[in-house]
Every structure is written in structure tokens, then in C-alpha cells.
Amino acid sequence: DTGVSQNPRHKITKRGQNVTFRCDPISEHNRLYWYRQTLGQGPEFLTYFQNEAQLEKSRLLSDRFSAERPKGSFSTLEIQRTEQGDSAMYLCASSWDRGEAFFGQGTRLTVV
């Protein structure tokens, strides 16, 4: 297992378009997290899954954002009607229960 994988690594989109990111966690991990990181800031929590259940969502996760984790494996994060303020690095992490969270390399989104 090579760790948490995120695709694409970079995405440039026009304002108003929809984008979808994918995260493949470490295979035996039951917990999956999404964070957003803007330039010069620490990551900010977006949402958390335990297996396929989405158990926690941040207020940052507006109604334009939706995340899924079908079958408790990979996860997708979709942003509808993108805005320039959505430009950021989107980080995915996974863990086994309360163990260490391993982060992926992130997807950098640029909205033009």
C-alpha cells in the first residue's frame, strides 16, 4: 500500500463549473477526513466519515459542497458552481479508529 492517494493533483476550473476530487485511503482504514488548506494557513476540517457514514460536517461545508464514501472505500468531494474563494488545497486523510491520520498529497484547486 502506497498511502493515501488523491486525484487529480491539480485542477484549474472556470468559475461556475462543478469539480470532483477523489481520495483513495489506506485500504484497512475505516476513517476518512477531508480538510481544506488555503495559502499560509493550517488545514481546516471539512468532513469526516466512519466507514460509509458521514458523521461530522463543518460549517465550512456549504450546500455547494458534497462528499460521499460509497461502500466505505474511496471518497469523492464535489464542489458545485465553484467560486474564486474555493481556490485551495483539498487534503484527504485516513486512519484506523483513533490511530494516526495519514494525509494524502492533496488536490490543488484553482478557480479562474
Next chain:
Amino acid sequence: AQSVTQPDIHITVSEGASLELRCNYSYGATPYLFWYVQSPGQGLQLLLKYFSGDTLVQGIKGFEAEFKRSQSSFNLRKPSVHWSDAAEYFCAVGAWDTGRRALTFGSGTRLQVQP
């Protein structure tokens, strides 16, 4: 709600010198504390964590951190810095005793290492 303050945005040290990165947290109950490191364009790697027990925690790459409840601090230290330690360092707190699984991160400290 919990919060984390990293007072130093940018620190420069000479290779071989000692290092201390400051972290102050705000949380009313038992904090779960973490230090992560991020190289440019990369994800975060866990250096060390504190859940309970011994307040001096050893991590990877020769780092250690000390939890001081009276000062609400969790400072990261390394006795001798290597050029490869240049990166961004993030302190984080988790309110895991509440059942929440989110981590709250500080805004980071960028470390430069001079030869």
C-alpha cells in the same frame, strides 16, 4: 471551541543549532495534541502526538514535545537541526473526548535552515 496559536510565522536557524517551535492551545478539557510537518506541495506527516501520560513525548526525526497544562502549551523541540528539516510545521488539537474527530490546526510556522 478549541483553538491553536502558533506565535511564530517564520523562524530561521543555523544547521546544527537547537530549535523550539511554540504552540499554545485553548481547550477546556483534556486535549489531544499533535505536531505535523509539511514539505512544499506535500501532504502532512505526523511527527508526534500526546494523548495522556508522560508529558514529554518523543517523535520521529529526533523531535520531541512537552505538554505543559499550566501554560496550555505543547512546544516542539529538536536539539540539532538538519537542512532537511526546512518545512512548515503545524500544531493541532483534537477534542476527541467529545466524540468529535476533527483536528483544529494552527496557522503554521515556516522553518528555514541556514547552512
